[in-house]
Amino acid sequence: MDEYDQPVPPGVTGEIVVSADEPWSTFSGYWNQPEMSLEVMRNFRFHTGDAGYFDEDGYLWFSDRIKDMIRRRGENVAAQTVEDVVNAIDEVAESAAYPVPSEFGDDEIAISVVLRAGREISAAAIVAHCREQLPRFAVPRYVRIAESLPKTETGKIQKYKLKKLGTNGADDFPEERR
Structure with missing residues (x-):
């Protein structure tokens, strides 16, 4: 509905x-x-x-919890879809995608990424991977490489804490014009 x-x-x-x-x-x-x-x-x-x-x-397909959906440029983006693409990168241990305010209305997509121990990858390489795997509207604009993600005692990622950070400490990758 x-x-x-x-x-x-x-x-x-x-x-x-x-x-x-x-x-x-x-x-x-x-x-x-x-x-x-x-x-x-x-x-x-x-x-x-x-x-x-x-x-x-x-067939009915589950996308995400509504509270974890991101509205970007008139499209609904499941945070889990973006996270699955980023988590498929060998260097990535885990990630969390979340909305941040956009100057255009709706939201932009930010993602905080934790790398595997001893591994390195740039935020630009993460965005390049996303551009190959996701539709344009689902590619994160902001990428933050983090040491860890805030979690509850049961291990659930506390996205509300990431949202409070906004884009602080994140690299900005505006959408490429075609």
Whole structure:
């Protein structure tokens, strides 16, 4: 579904929602949290908070959590897609992609990258790899090489801390004109 709870065509990313003939059979609400229950149960559909799309054969594909989607130049970009491409580079141990404000509206994509011990690669080489593997709108504009990524005690990357850093310490790679 799009942001107006309207179906999107195959290949277009939207929110994954669940509905049933009996609306109460999919979700009866969060325990003692009526406001949160109302937020996710709209128009008799359970809004999962996940983004995905149907392919031409009718299969549903998960893209990312909606809160981890980046809106860039009118396109939805799954942070996980960018991270998968960067993490495929031999020198990279891990990465985290996140939105930063753009002067053009929407967001720009920033990525913080941790290299494997004893390995080296430039931010420019990371962007060059992304330009070969990703559509133009999904290539990160800002790349920060970091010693580590902020994590919770359970190992989940704290992207909100990276967002607070903004573009500080990141190399800037404006989109190439064609």
